[in-house]
Amino acid sequence: MGHERSPKLTEVQIKTVESQDADIRLDRWFRARYPGIGHGVIEKLLRTGQIRVDGRRVKASFRLEAGQKVRIPPIQSTACAKQAKQIKINKKVSDALGQTLVNSVLHLDEEIIVIDKPAGLAVQGGTNISRHIDGVLDALSFGKAQKPKLVHRLDKDTSGILLLARDRVAARWLTRDFREQAxxxxxxxxxxxxxxxxxxxxxxxxxxxxxxxxxxxxxxxxxxxxxxxxxxxxxxxxxxxxxxxxxxxxxxxxxxxxxxxxxxxxxxxxxxxxxxxxxxxxxxxxxxxxxxxxxxxxxxxxxxxxxxxxxxxxxxxxxxxxxxxxxxxxxxxx
Missing domain, CATH: 3.30.2350.10 (Pseudouridine synthase)
Known part of the structure; x- marks a missing residue:
């Protein structure tokens, strides 16, 4: 699996805080369960009193206690709402490694591509490394005139999320945000x-x-x-x-x-x-x-x-x- 989708919340739900979640910030507790719902949406729901704890209005930084009741209003995940707008991944490439990358795409929009890098695959070339992601980025162009750009790295033996910028503008702000630890x-x-x-x-x-x-x-x-x-x-x-x-x-x-x-x-x-x-x-x-x-x-x-x-x-x-x-x-x- 790649992109973790939050369930649609079509009716008011009351969730009880479990003991292992004690002392966790409310916004982080919420995001762990509904990761497709952005922080801005959570803040708005808190300001308008739609999210409540034990019937009271609280802030995003409120730390939960075991046994408390969290009111969750009807809301559709922003990830679900964006899904229809996302670009279809239907490109076929002849290169085996390029096709592996196409199949590993977790998310694709006009600015960003996120892939699930396999363990054992290098991101860039080097001594005795001829097979690497940087060498086949053309396979991830998906209709763009330019190939995507690397904005961070993963070790060869580390698996998981690798983010790519689809154009120079996205590359600039993503590189900046990585540098500034945002x-x-x-x-x-x-x-x-x-x-x-x-x-x-x-x-x-x-x-x-x-x-x-x-x-x-x-x-x-x-x-x-x-x-x-x-x-x-x-x-x-x-x-x-x-x-x-x-x-x-x-x-x-x-x-x-x-x-x-x-x-x-x-x-x-x-x-x-x-x-x-x-x-x-x-x-x-x-x-x-x-x-x-x-x-x-x-x-x-x-x-x-x-x-x-x-x-x-x-x-x-x-x-x-x-x-x-x-x-x-x-x-x-x-």
């Missing part, structure tokens, strides 16, 4: 070991280290670049492993992998930074890196929001099943 990205990972505290912020500069003709990114407080990662455990599997959500504030190369390894809890499958400790000794768990760009929130210059999610890749989906984890139980911990 675009919110959330990753899911399976980490090895016991992470403490269960929620926190890693503020550890990182930089490139060259040793014996090999390059590696390491924590480097003296000469490294600022690197900040917010993290939270979604579900803990004893002391052996945890499903974590990661929200990078900065976008340094291998940042999430280096930061998790620096805490002694490497991402499963990441032997480069975690060594032998980065592999769970459990039957049926793939040895591939378990790091997935799960969702992205973009606010356009006109104030409208775009929120897209990507399902877990097959190797992580299989691991989730083996470990008894259920993606449907996820609630934004930030």
């Amino acid at each position: 675009i919110v990205k959330t990753y899911w990972a399976l980490i090895v070991g016991e992470l403490r505290p269960v929620k926190g912020v890693i503020d550890a500069p990182i930089g490139k280290t060259i040793r014996e003709n090999s390059e590696k990114i390491t924590v480097n407080p003296k000469d490294g670049q600022t690197a900040i990662t917010h993290y939270a455990i979604v579900e803990q599997l004893g002391r052996k492993a945890s499903w974590v959500a990661l929200r990078p504030k900065t976008g340094r190369t291998h940042q999430l992998r280096v930061h998790m390894a620096s805490l002694g809890t490497p991402i499963h499958g990441d032997g480069k930074y975690g060594g032998a400790k980065a592999f769970l000794d459990l039957q049926g768990i793939s040895k591939k890196i378990h790091l997935h760009a799960r969702d992205i929130l973009v606010r356009r210059p006109n104030g409208k929001e775009l929120f897209i999610t990507a399902e877990l890749p097959s190797h992580m989906k299989s691991s989730w099943s083996q470990l008894g984890l259920d993606s449907k139980n996820y609630r934004d911990p930030f």
Whole structure:
């Protein structure tokens, strides 16, 4: 699955806040359940008193308590409303990799394309890399005179959401928003070991280290670049492993992998930074890196929001099943 669609709300609903959602902001609680409904719409419904908590008017920043009743009015998801206007993805291309990208499109409009990048596929070329997304962007033109432009990157072994600009104007504001940290990205990972505290912020500069003709990114407080990662455990599997959500504030190369390894809890499958400790000794768990760009929130210059999610890749989906984890139980911990 790609774009996560909110259900149509055709009548007033009353939802009870569950214990695991206590202390979450109301707007974030709402968006986790109805991601297609933009922040502006939520704010308007709150101002007009259509969304209420225990019968009272509240603000978007109101923090919920277990057992409270949230009134949700009839409303149609903005994602559903836009769906009819979205461009049809019907282009056929001869190149196998190009066709793979066409099939991976999660969202397409006049400004933006969002694809679900497969794990193992490089975004750009480099030493010994001849097969990469940048080389076949023409396949994603969809009637435009120019091919789309890359505005951010994902590691080769990371799967999930990759956003592309369809023209120069979109490329400028998207590049600016990524640089100014206005675009919110959330990753899911399976980490090895016991992470403490269960929620926190890693503020550890990182930089490139060259040793014996090999390059590696390491924590480097003296000469490294600022690197900040917010993290939270979604579900803990004893002391052996945890499903974590990661929200990078900065976008340094291998940042999430280096930061998790620096805490002694490497991402499963990441032997480069975690060594032998980065592999769970459990039957049926793939040895591939378990790091997935799960969702992205973009606010356009006109104030409208775009929120897209990507399902877990097959190797992580299989691991989730083996470990008894259920993606449907996820609630934004930030």
